Amino acid sequence: MEPINKSIVQSALDGFLNRDVYLHLETTNGAYAVHRKESNMTVGAYIRNGRICFERGIITGEGPYRVGLKIDLGWVYAEGLTDFETDQEGRLLLAGHDQDGRLAVALELSLSPFEL
C-alpha cells in the first residue's frame, strides 16, 4: 500500500458506481486494547462480503481521509484512511494505519467476493 492519492482513489471509486460490489469494512483498536491499558474499551467491528450498490462514492479530507458511499437505503462511511492499493484483481483496498503501522480502519471494494 502507499499513501492515499485522492484523485487515483476517486477514479477507482467511480469504477464501482452502480454495480454489485462486495464490501469489506472494519475498524478495530486491537483485541488487547484493555489488556495493555491502551484504552478502557476494546472495540472492533467488521463486515466481510456485504453486497452493496452505490450511486455516489466520494473521498474527502486532507489526510487522513474519509470515504462515503451512498447506497440505495443508506450510507457506508469510513474515517481515518491513510493508505491505498488497487490490486491485480481490480480491488480497491483502503486502510488507516497508526504510528506503529497497525491497522485501525479498512474499507475495501471488490467485484468478486473476498476470500474467507
Place this chain on the structure above:
Amino acid sequence: MEQHVLVVFPHPDDETFGCGGTIAQFTKSGVPVTYVCGTMGQMGRNMGRPFFANRESLPSIREAELEKACQAIGIQHLIKLGLRDKTIEFEDPEQLTDRVEQILKEVRPSLVITHYPGYAVHPDHNALGDVTIRAVSRLSVRERPIVYAHAFALDCQDILGAPDIINDISAVSEMKLAAIRAHRSQSQVILPRLGNGQFKNPSSKNSYSHMLKRESFWTYHFS
C-alpha cells in the same frame, strides 16, 4: 518424560509468544510436538513495521511466517483447522469439540497445551481453550493427557493463584527469539524492545519483560 505434546491455539504466533520456549525444550529433547492452529490470524491489526501486509495479503503472509516459526522451535507437525479469526466463539462448540477430540485420538498426546478458558484475554483464545478442555474431558480419566493451561488475564493470578508450572527457558531463548522474528508481521512492533535477545529494560512491568526467560502454566484440574 513426555511422549508427545499437542499444542492447541487459535492464531499463528500464539505458539511462539506464549510457549515457544517450552515447545523448544520438548523438541530439543526429542519429544514430538504437534500444533493445532485454529485460524490464520486473518484479522490481526499488526501489518509489520513499517507495514508491508494488508488485510488481504495478511493470511498467506502469516501462514508462511508460521511455517518458519515452527521450524525455529522444532514443531514438525502442523494441523490447520481453517477457522476464521475472531469467529471461533460463534461456531458450534460441539462440532469444534468433535474435531479436537478426533485429533486427540489420532495423536494420543501425553500433554496438551492450550489457553485457560476465561483467563486468556482474546475471545478466540478463551473459545478454543474451552473447546480443547471439553474434548479432553470426553476421554476417560485413564486416557486423559495432562493439560497445561496458559493464562495471562491481568487478574488471573488473583483468581487462579500462582501458576504451578514455571519453566526456565533461558537455555532455549535464542530458539524462541528466532520464532518471534519469524512472525515478522506481528513482532516488528515489539522487537525494538528486545536488544540482542536481552530486554533493554528488564525492570519494566510490561508483558514482554519475561518473554525470553520463563513461561508459566496452570495444570488444569478436571472436576
